[in-house]
Amino acid sequence: MQITAVEGLGAEITGVDIKSLSDADFAAIQDAFAEHGVIFFRDQDTIETDHIAFAERFGEINVNRFFAAHPDYPQIALVAKEPDQKDNIGGGWHTDHSYDHEPALGSVLVARELPESGGDTMFASMYKAYESLPEDLKDKIEGLSAIHSGKHIFGEGPDSYYKTSDAGEHDEGTGRIGNADVAATLVDPEHPIVITHPLSGKKALYVNPAFTREVVGMDKAESDELLSDLYTHVFTGHDFHHRFKWEPGSIAMWDNRSTWHWALNDYQGQRRIMHRITIEGCPIGA
Ligand code: SIN
16 A cells, blocks of 8 residues: 655555455554545445445444435435536535534545546645744634534525525525524534644644634624635645546545535536545544
């Protein structure tokens, strides 16, 4: 097995079959995941039960409350876009599950049907984002925390951007994402803006444009300005971005505590079907 760091962030793992990993190989994969934030595999010949078995080696599966599920395997969330749908799922920088009190460890995404071109996924390192912040911004966020929520995304309302096309129109009746009843029961958590990663012990920036709502102890204008400064730093930090091009048999597994991702929506009129399994996380702290 070989683990090779790729440009920006992440590592490609070659010479393995995820269906038959020895304990030693699996331990090395876990270490690579903690260190690099996202790991990539190519040419994996898997069916749904292989995907589930691989994910379960990392921990308990989170059965998604908001995504449509695979008809036979509720553990698998469908990240799907049909040719007649304009919007995609995850079409903006975000990290999954920051709206939970114990954010998910990560997600394993398997390509099942790809467009002829387009549909790459962007990743950004929140370790490197934190390390490269200007010192004055690092000082400013020291000890601060922020409120995160999924209500505006998964419930109903004008900000429910997952359901809205680029043209601002809803893709009616897609049923792909959202559940207003469950969204209404979410209790919004407060997380430190800089966390100490539970696996690597490294510091990571932990805010994101989809789910972070406000900085605790600031008025709205001050909070919006600070979050905007942090987001601009990540948006423009091209040296800690990686653009992953999917091929049949590709798998990406990202850490939700140390990375952001963004599914590019540049394949209108084509189908893209991905299977995602998310793994439960643990408490996070400063
Ligand atoms: C997601 O945000 O989970 C989807 C990523 C992708 O489809 O590339």
